Amino acid sequence: MRAVVGLWRWRHNPLCRTTDLAEAWVALVALLMICVAAPVTGLVTGALTHASLQQSARLEQEQRHPATARVLDHDERAENPRPAARDTEAATDHQIRRSVPAQWTGPDGTLHTGPLTTARHDAAPGDTFRIWTDGRGRPVDPPMTEETALDHAVLAGIGTTLLSAGLVEGVRRVVVWQLTQRRYARLDRAWAQAGPDWGRTGAGS
Structure with a gap:
């Protein structure tokens, strides 16, 4: 500056x-x-x-379409064993959030059953929560x-x-460093020329 x-x-x-x-x-x-x-x-x-x-x-x-999922009990889960497809992100999210057996209806009216992840750790059979699905009813992340x-x-x-x-x-900084190195090189050359006569009486006169 x-x-x-x-x-x-x-x-x-x-x-x-x-x-x-x-x-x-x-x-x-x-x-x-x-x-x-x-x-x-x-x-x-x-x-x-x-x-x-x-x-x-x-x-x-x-x-992406909103849907309401209902938590199933063990008997309903046994009657509807078909799992829902999950991608890699859903599998990762499954490790962080709680997975519950649930049932929901896709946008085409098809009934789907499978494990869903939810942030509600107190979800009990019969409770409902909101999810998002694609056109085939598969669970997806909420839209941006x-x-x-x-x-x-x-x-x-x-x-x-x-x-x-x-x-x-x-x-x-790189340019300034190069300029500084060039300045030092010039000083070294000037000192090399004046060094032998430095301190002598009448030197340079």
Whole structure:
């Protein structure tokens, strides 16, 4: 930041080295990119993500249907042994939540029976709870809401902004490191030329 502040003051300073001026310009460009380019990139990413997620949310809301499941007792479960299909996500959710035998009606009127996972740990036979099914009556996750889509889009925009700013800062540090190494190399060469005469009376006169 001090290099950016001193950029204008260094224009006609005879003590200003080329690497000093280059470092100041690099800092200024990096600051502008972090303050302008990174937020714009995050805004565009968030807008595109929001549009895509909103479309996915509408599609899920059209393809997924609410249903009411009823917890069965052991006798009803024996009369209806046909299990419901579960995918990998359902199997993982089954390990976290409680599984109960239940019966529900699909959107086509077909009666389904099988184990369902529920957060109600006190569910007893005859209790009902809401589930979501696909067109064939198979249990699925609830459809994405517009609020959830917006939250994901905001997080994507913020993440892209931070990532862009971090990338710009990383590039700036690499460039400054290279300029510093070049500055040290020039100092070493200058010292190698002046070193043998250093301290001698009348040296250089």
